[in-house]
Amino acid sequence: MFSKIEVNGEGEAPLYSFLKADHADEEGKSDIGWNFTKFLVGRDGSVLARFAPTVTPEEIAESLPGFL
Numbered sequence: 001m002f003s004k005i006e007v008n009g010e011g012e013a014p015l016y017s018f019l020k021a022d023h024a025d026e027e028g029k030s031d032i033g034w035n036f037t038k039f040l041v042g043r044d045g046s047v048l049a050r051f052a053p054t055v056t057p058e059e060i061a062e063s064l065p066g067f068l
Contacts, residue, residue: 018047022047024050025050026052037053038051038060039051040064042067
């Protein structure tokens with residue numbers, strides 16, 4: 001349950017391949033460059049948004065009405 005996984009490259013976990021598929025960062029890169037990158041996933045399982053590590057949970061909460 002708490003084993004290390006890869007989030008970039010050939011051995012990346014399928015979950016991260018899915019999350020990053022259509023959601024590049026603000027520089028246009030799909031790879032995760034730093035811890036605490038966040039993804040907003042809808043009830044249907046679709047990825048709605050990607051947030052940089054510097055974005056706080058409060059800032060994400062403020063943007064939620066735009067995704068609902």
